[in-house]
Amino acid sequence: MDPPTSPDDEAAAFFRAAPPFRDRDAVAASLAAFVARHRARAAAGGGGGGGPPAAAAGVVCVTSGGTTVPLEQRCVRYIDNFSSGQRGAASTEYFLKAGYAVVFVHRRGSKQPYCRFLPEDSFLDLFELGEGSEIQVPESHTTVVKTAISSYRKAIDEGLLLKLPFTTIFEYLQLLQLVSTAMNCLERHGMFYCAAAVSDFYVPWESMAKHKIQSAGGPLNMQLSQVPKMLFILRNQWAPSAFCVSFKLETDPDILIQKAEAALRKYGMNVVVANELANYKDVVVMVTSSGKTTMSRRSKEDDLEEQLIALLVKMHSDHAKQSNPEQET
Amino acid sequence: MDPPTSPDDEAAAFFRAAPPFRDRDAVAASLAAFVARHRARAAAGGGGGGGPPAAAAGVVCVTSGGTTVPLEQRCVRYIDNFSSGQRGAASTEYFLKAGYAVVFVHRRGSKQPYCRFLPEDSFLDLFELGEGSEIQVPESHTTVVKTAISSYRKAIDEGLLLKLPFTTIFEYLQLLQLVSTAMNCLERHGMFYCAAAVSDFYVPWESMAKHKIQSAGGPLNMQLSQVPKMLFILRNQWAPSAFCVSFKLETDPDILIQKAEAALRKYGMNVVVANELANYKDVVVMVTSSGKTTMSRRSKEDDLEEQLIALLVKMHSDHAKQSNPEQET
Numbered sequence: 001m002d003p004p005t006s007p008d009d010e011a012a013a014f015f016r017a018a019p020p021f022r023d024r025d026a027v028a029a030s031l032a033a034f035v036a037r038h039r040a041r042a043a044a045g046g047g048g049g050g051g052p053p054a055a056a057a058g059v060v061c062v063t064s065g066g067t068t069v070p071l072e073q074r075c076v077r078y079i080d081n082f083s084s085g086q087r088g089a090a091s092t093e094y095f096l097k098a099g100y101a102v103v104f105v106h107r108r109g110s111k112q113p114y115c116r117f118l119p120e121d122s123f124l125d126l127f128e129l130g131e132g133s134e135i136q137v138p139e140s141h142t143t144v145v146k147t148a149i150s151s152y153r154k155a156i157d158e159g160l161l162l163k164l165p166f167t168t169i170f171e172y173l174q175l176l177q178l179v180s181t182a183m184n185c186l187e188r189h190g191m192f193y194c195a196a197a198v199s200d201f202y203v204p205w206e207s208m209a210k211h212k213i214q215s216a217g218g219p220l221n222m223q224l225s226q227v228p229k230m231l232f233i234l235r236n237q238w239a240p241s242a243f244c245v246s247f248k249l250e251t252d253p254d255i256l257i258q259k260a261e262a263a264l265r266k267y268g269m270n271v272v273v274a275n276e277l278a279n280y281k282d283v284v285v286m287v288t289s290s291g292k293t294t295m296s297r298r299s300k301e302d303d304l305e306e307q308l309i310a311l312l313v314k315m316h317s318d319h320a321k322q323s324n325p326e327q328e329t
Numbered sequence: 330m331d332p333p334t335s336p337d338d339e340a341a342a343f344f345r346a347a348p349p350f351r352d353r354d355a356v357a358a359s360l361a362a363f364v365a366r367h368r369a370r371a372a373a374g375g376g377g378g379g380g381p382p383a384a385a386a387g388v389v390c391v392t393s394g395g396t397t398v399p400l401e402q403r404c405v406r407y408i409d410n411f412s413s414g415q416r417g418a419a420s421t422e423y424f425l426k427a428g429y430a431v432v433f434v435h436r437r438g439s440k441q442p443y444c445r446f447l448p449e450d451s452f453l454d455l456f457e458l459g460e461g462s463e464i465q466v467p468e469s470h471t472t473v474v475k476t477a478i479s480s481y482r483k484a485i486d487e488g489l490l491l492k493l494p495f496t497t498i499f500e501y502l503q504l505l506q507l508v509s510t511a512m513n514c515l516e517r518h519g520m521f522y523c524a525a526a527v528s529d530f531y532v533p534w535e536s537m538a539k540h541k542i543q544s545a546g547g548p549l550n551m552q553l554s555q556v557p558k559m560l561f562i563l564r565n566q567w568a569p570s571a572f573c574v575s576f577k578l579e580t581d582p583d584i585l586i587q588k589a590e591a592a593l594r595k596y597g598m599n600v601v602v603a604n605e606l607a608n609y610k611d612v613v614v615m616v617t618s619s620g621k622t623t624m625s626r627r628s629k630e631d632d633l634e635e636q637l638i639a640l641l642v643k644m645h646s647d648h649a650k651q652s653n654p655e656q657e658t
Binding site: 074075076077081082112113114115116122124127129135136145148150153161198201218219220221223224225250277278296 | 530655
């Protein structure tokens with residue numbers, strides 16, 4: 001008799017059946033260079049000349065935005081998960097401010113760090129030409145735009161921000177594996193902040209329609225499979241010493257906390273951040289093995305992410321000071 | 330015995346069951362004002378002082394980007410249609426250049442007119458601060474950015490561009506009804522250029538899950554209903570005298586032209602533009618009752634939309650010169 005399917009087997013089967021990741025070698029090389037550059041800094045306790053308080057600095061992988069599930073191999077239709085990427089983009093700014101190097105694994109087209117203030121429809125609404133045809137920003141927005149440009153330039157020029165885009169669930173999970181195995185050498189100085197909205201269901205590549213599904217055939221019936229729980233593999237194999245934060249989003253407040261606690265146990269996360277769709281910008285509950293902490297936004301001008309990242313940086317710093325279990329024995 | 334369901338009955342049932350359109354009154358008011366402003370101009374043969382060649386100018390509704398199908402009422406997951414909105418954004422620019430007033434009905438977050446040159450990930454990649462901390466664009470991009478800002482400003486300031494966003498299939502079809510009934514008074518001077526990628530299947534609102542679908546229940550089975558063919562209603566009821574252009578996208582070239590010809594007949598379109606996913610930026614086939622015209626992009630620097638809009642403007646001009654059938658009798 002076959003043994004019951006293990007998470008490892010499910011993950012292996014998922015990757016075997018996934019379409020090959022484009023630019024895998026180039027992405028792996030840029031990741032290796034990025035991690036190597038920051039490894040010494042992280043192990044020394046971070047910071048560096050003139051930077052922010054040095055104690056906590058390490059490398060964090062922030063995942064952001066929703067993954068898609070293609071319904072056709074030559075993809076016209078797909079299932080998507082709601083996520084603007086607002087949380088991930090804001091959090092990346094605060095991690096950079098705290099001296100972290102950030103691998104920003106984001107959905108193509110989702111919100112980007114330092115661009116959250118942009119008009120929804122057209123960035124051109126922000127600009128006008130002056131009398132000498134120089135590019136101008138209305139005075140009300142001058143400070144915010146100039147600060148954004150200079151902060152962004154600084155992060156890029158100092159090599160503190162590596163941006164890696166994905167669209168599908170296949171690309172996302174392949175990227176998560178690449179990043180976490182590359183960051184494994186950072187041990188306890190590595191952090192994962194998995195804010196992406198990851199699909200629970202997908203259509204395996206080989207059972208997918210090759211061409212656009214035709215509507216003439218009447219109503220459409222679809223059967224979707226469960227996506228393997230990769231956080232378990234991340235924790236147990238890819239980067240077992242890292243500090244791991246995951247998110248749980250629900251629309252029903254009655255089941256939110258119990259689902260967050262279950263995720264904490266099942267996947268061995270250090271923190272699960274529980275949030276409700278209706279008010280995710282205003283309130284989160286941080287669930288850890290030692291209890292729950294509720295955080296609320298202080299005013300409309302505040303980012304909840306500022307408090308959240310401050311506390312996580314502190315917790316990660318404590319985590320990094322502990323020695324690895326295998327080193328203790 | 331009940332009569333067989335008619336397209337009218339299906340459309341009415343769809344709208345009855347759809348969630349109410351937010352800001353309906355404000356959108357209807359801005360549409361009425363926009364159409365009234367351009368009605369006299371269109372009837373007089375367009376143009377106006379100092380504008381482009383006056384013969385063809387009218388009002389066109391350009392639809393752009395893909396619609397989503399929510400799978401849950403408090404929506405976390407949805408089915409989406411692939412469409413960057415590139416075609417609709419480029420076409421809007423060429424319609425404006427030809428002197429048209431444009432109602433740009435677009436998916437939130439899709440490509441916008443005059444913004445097509447933007448870097449994919451971060452518009453901040455385009456800017457830097459000069460020595461006096463003034464906003465600068467690298468010299469390689471100066472001309473394109475300045476032209477974009479001035480063309481966009483001109484269209485907005487002269488009241489030639491009305492932008493109306495949608496996300497779901499419910500919003501899109503409600504918006505299409507609002508726009509087309511508002512444009513009906515333009516008669517043959519109105520044009521519809523339906524480039525949006527509209528879902529064929531949806532989950533009726535009342536049969537939708539209220540909360541996020543839980544993954545613990547194992548694989549997911551979904552049954553989707555067919556979206557009523559609203560182009561038929563647009564042509565027959567909402568704006569029967571308008572010049573109507575629709576698009577047919579397929580991945581399988583073997584069925585593309587026959588599907589485009591079927592759409593031309595079934596919905597009474599004036600033109601169906603047939604395109605393949607693999608090369609939609611390079612080749613289209615215009616299908617009309619008098620035959621097929623293939624158009625190819627001349628070079629990488631050219632927009633296929635420039636040729637396409639030039640020919641459509643000519644055809645619309647001929648259409649507008651004919652009197653209405655009901656006026657002939």
